[in-house]
Amino acid sequence: YASGTDEWMEFCPDGSYAYHLFKESYMSIAGASAERTEQDDHQGRWWLVSDVGGRAVLVLEATDGREFQWALEETESGASVEGVSYRSGPATRCG
Numbered sequence: 001y002a003s004g005t006d007e008w009m010e011f012c013p014d015g016s017y018a019y020h021l022f023k024e025s026y027m028s029i030a031g032a033s034a035e036r037t038e039q040d041d042h043q044g045r046w047w048l049v050s051d052v053g054g055r056a057v058l059v060l061e062a063t064d065g066r067e068f069q070w071a072l073e074e075t076e077s078g079a080s081v082e083g084v085s086y087r088s089g090p091a092t093r094c095g
Contacts, residue, residue, distance in 0.1 A: 001027045009086060012094035017046040017060060042066065 003025035010018045023038040042062040049057050058081060060068040073080045078088040 001025070007084070009081070010091055010093045011046055012091055014094070015045050015047065016043065016094070018043040018093050019060070048072065 003023070006020070006022045008020050019040070019042050021038065021040045024036065026035045027033065042060075042064060044060060044062040044064075046058065046060050049059055051057050056072040056074075058068075058070045058072040060070070062068070070082045075085060078086045080086070
């Protein structure tokens with residue numbers, strides 16, 4: 001079994017964002033094999049809101065009409081979005 005993931009989010013000061021996900025996994029057992037690929041790319045507008053319990057929620061409104069509401073928690077090295085840890089760094093895709 002082998003797998004790999006390339007996932008990032010970039011948030012710009014003007015309220016725009018870009019998201020990229022590419023996951024692939026490969027399994028081989030006794031002459032049979034299976035491969036799975038998952039990919040998603042979107043961009044649009046972002047903002048933060050608070051839910052009724054006071055927890056931060058990241059809202060993404062994609063240009064393709066989708067909307068995402070993801071739980072957000074600050075960590076020592078960046079943030080956890082829906083339980084996935086991201087480290088913070090300089091924005092490279094903001095214009």
